[in-house]
Amino acid sequence: AQSVTQPDARVTVSEGASLQLRCKYSYFGTPYLFWYVQYPRQGLQLLLKYYPGDPVVQGVNGFEAEFSKSNSSFHLRKASVHWSDWAVYFCAVNNYAQGLTFGLGTRVSVFP
Amino acid sequence: EAAVTQSPRNKVAVTGGKVTLSCNQTNNHNNMYWYRQDTGHGLRLIHYSYGAGSTEKGDIPDGYKASRPSQENFSLILELATPSQTSVYFCASGDAGTTAEQFFGPGTRLTVL
Numbered sequence: 001a002q003s004v005t006q007p008d009a010r011v012t013v014s015e016g017a018s019l020q021l022r023c024k025y026s027y028f029g030t031p032y033l034f035w036y037v038q039y040p041r042q043g044l045q046l047l048l049k050y051y052p053g054d055p056v057v058q059g060v061n062g063f064e065a066e067f068s069k070s071n072s073s074f075h076l077r078k079a080s081v082h083w084s085d086w087a088v089y090f091c092a093v094n095n096y097a098q099g100l101t102f103g104l105g106t107r108v109s110v111f112p
Numbered sequence: 113e114a115a116v117t118q119s120p121r122n123k124v125a126v127t128g129g130k131v132t133l134s135c136n137q138t139n140n141h142n143n144m145y146w147y148r149q150d151t152g153h154g155l156r157l158i159h160y161s162y163g164a165g166s167t168e169k170g171d172i173p174d175g176y177k178a179s180r181p182s183q184e185n186f187s188l189i190l191e192l193a194t195p196s197q198t199s200v201y202f203c204a205s206g207d208a209g210t211t212a213e214q215f216f217g218p219g220t221r222l223t224v225l
Contacts, residue, residue, distance in 0.1 A: 032212050043116075043202055043216035044155075090154065094212035098170060099145055099204075104154040 002027045004091050006103035013081050014111055021076040021106045023091035032094040033074040035065055038105070039087045047089070050074060061085070086110045115139070116217035118203050124223045131190040133220050135203030143206045144186040145214065146170075146178060148199040155202065161186055193224045 003026045013019050025031055030052050036044040048059025055067040065076045074091060088107050092100040116137045125131045137144065142163045147155040157170030159178035167178040175197060177189040190197055200221050204214040 034213065036216075041219075043218045044204075045216070046213065049213055098157060098160060098168075099143065099206060100212055100214055102155045104152070 002031070002093050002095055002101050004093050004101055004103035006089075006091055006106050008106050009104070010107045010109070012109045012111065015083055016080050019076075019078045019081045019085070019108065021089050021091075021108070023074045023076065023103060025072055025074060025091070025093045027072075027093050033065075033067060034092040034100065035059065035063070035074075035076050036090045036092060036102075037087045038090065044090060047076070081108075081110055083110050083112070116203055116205050116215055118201075118217040118220050120220060121218065122221045124225065125190075125193045126225055127194060129193050131193050131197075131222065131224075133188040133190075133201055133203075133222070135186045135188075135217060136184050137186075137203075137205040137215070137217075138184065139205045139215055140183065141205035141207055141215070142183070144180065145204040145206070146176075146186070146188045147202045147204065148172070149202060149219075150199050158188065158201075193222075195224045198222060198224045 005024045033050040035047040037047050038044050047063050048057050050057050050067045058064050063078050088105045090105045091103045095101045119134045145160040146158045149155050156172050158176050161180040179187045200219050202219050203217040206214040
């Protein structure tokens with residue numbers, strides 16, 4: 001069965017520093033992968049998505065992610081973090097009939 | 113603007129009472145989903161639907177029923193609410209097929225006393 005692992009429950013970063021959030025997936029076949037962001041007291045918003053093709057995908061607000069089939073990974077990156085990036089980030093993989101399987105999320109805190 | 117809306121946004125219920133959470137989408141998507149979000153568990157799928165009249169069990173359906181009377185509306189029903197169902201509930205919609213992208217509502221915070 002498919003699964004998603006986000007090994008870092010919490011990440012703290014200084015404003016202006018770079019950010020990488022890790023995501024490992026398990027999936028039989030070629031996956032569709034997603035990163036969602038959840039701001040405090042809000043629903044999930046799509047940051048970016050990977051469909052088979054270019055392994056590096058660009059998203060909103062300067063985020064990008066890189067798919068690696070050999071490593072079963074889909075890590076999220078941002079070159080320079082802003083205070084408004086304080087949020088919880090979820091990685092997800094398509095789940096055949098049932099839509100999406102989510103990781104547990106990574107909580108990102110940004111400090112000046 | 114296409115959107116997913118949920119009502120109520122906050123709900124306090126008593127143990128043993130009936131609770132209905134409503135979801136409306138204007139995305140014209142065939143598929144709709146109900147998740148609950150709890151610390152340490154991420155998002156877990158409760159029920160989903162492929163279209164009007166259809167409901168399917170997700171990963172944690174016990175204690176919940178779902179109803180999809182129309183393309184736009186999808187309800188989650190707790191017939192006998194329990195404190196363990198205290199959570200934040202999210203509705204989502206998505207296209208049928210393999211693209212799998214889902215669009216989420218703002219959530220309903222349910223407290224069962």
